[in-house]
Amino acid sequence: MSILTIERKVLEKNDELAAKNRKLFQHYGTFVLNIVSSPGSGKTSILERTLEHLKDRLCVAVIEGDVQTDFDAQRVAKFDVPVVQIVTNGGCHLDAKLVQDALTNIDLKGIQLLVIENVGNLVCPANYDLGEHIKVVVASTTEGDDKPLKYPAMFRNASVLLINKIDLIPYVNCNITELKNNALRINPALNVFETSCTTKQGIDLWCAWLEKQVKSMLS
C-alpha cells in the first residue's frame, strides 16, 4: 500500500501552494490568520466580535470554510467586509488550493487583515498550511481542560490560544489553570487570551494584540 507516500505527496503539493499564497499575502502586505477549533467552539462569534472592534481600524476580508452551508459567511457579511464562502462538501479541512481559488474572488489590494475560518475540526486542519502568518486555536471551556493533551498537533502548530466561553466557567467542569498549563506543556510559546463573546470579556486585549501584529508587519 502506498497511502503514506500519496499523503506525503498531497502535503508537499499543499506546501508549494501555501508558499505561493504566502508570497501573495506578502506582496499585498496582508496579515493572515487561520482560525481553527472543534465545531461550536465559537470561531464565528470570535470573528464577529473581532470585526466589531477592528473593522474601522483595519481593512479586513474574510474567507469562511464549512463542510456545508453558507451560514457563517452570512453572519460575517453583516459587517460589510468582503467575504468568500468555501463549502468543502464533506471535506474535513481547508487546503492551500481552496484558499488560492477563494482569493480569485477577493481584491487583496488595501486589505491589511485576512481572516480564514477553517472547518470545525480539531484534527485534520493541523496538517494543512494555507500560507497564513499565524494559526489561532479556539478552545471552549465547555470542552473541558484536557483537549490540548488529547489533540496536541493543533495546539503545537498554533501561535495563539483563545480560551472562549469563559463566562460559562461557573457551570462547567473545566479548570482554567489546568487548561492553560496543558496547552503550554504542548507549546510554551502560545499567546493565551481568555474570551467571552457573550460578555465581551477579553475581546479588547485579543484585538489590541492582533492589531499590533498587523501593524508591525506593515511597518
Place this chain on the structure above:
Amino acid sequence: MSILTIERKVLEKNDELAAKNRKLFQHYGTFVLNIVSSPGSGKTSILERTLEHLKDRLCVAVIEGDVQTDFDAQRVAKFDVPVVQIVTNGGCHLDAKLVQDALTNIDLKGIQLLVIENVGNLVCPANYDLGEHIKVVVASTTEGDDKPLKYPAMFRNASVLLINKIDLIPYVNCNITELKNNALRINPALNVFETSCTTKQGIDLWCAWLEKQVKSMLS
C-alpha cells in the same frame, strides 16, 4: 491524480473489514455502538453515566479511540469493565482495522454490549463503518443549534442523537427545538434524547432505550 480512486479503495477495504467485525459481533450476540461527536461534547461522560446505569444489567465492554493519551480508558476502567484504548497518533478517525486489532484484546464471549468511543471529530468518522449496529451522535447545547446542517453526514448516518449538556440551556445561545428540527430535516429517523451528565436528566430514558435494543437483538 488518483487520490479519489485510492480513497475509494481505502473505503472499500474498510467496508470488507467492517463486514468481518459485524459477523464476529453477530456470532457472539454482541450489540455494538459507535459513539461520535466533536471534541468535548461529552462522549466519555455519557459513557460513564451509561455504565453506571447498565453495568449490573448487561455485560459491557468498551473500546476507546483517541488521537493521543489514554485518559478516557482510565475513566472507563473505574467501572470495572473490559476496556481497550486505541491511540491513533494523529489519525482523525477509527477504522475497521483498528477495531479488529483492538478486538484481539477483548474476549467477546458473554459481552452483550460493546461501546466504541470514536475520536472527537464531527467530519471524518462519518465515512468509516466499524461494523457497529448503530452510530450515536452526541451534540452539545454549547455548540449551537446549526451543527446538523453544517456537518450533515454524521447526522445522516446516525440512528440516535443525544442532545447533551441540556442543563446549560439557560446560559448558551441554542434553541433546542431548532436543533432537533435541523437534525430531523437531515435524518427523520433519528431517535432523539436530551441528556445532562451533570444533573443526569434523560440518562434513564436513553439507557432504557439502549437496553431494549440490546435485548431485542438477543431474543
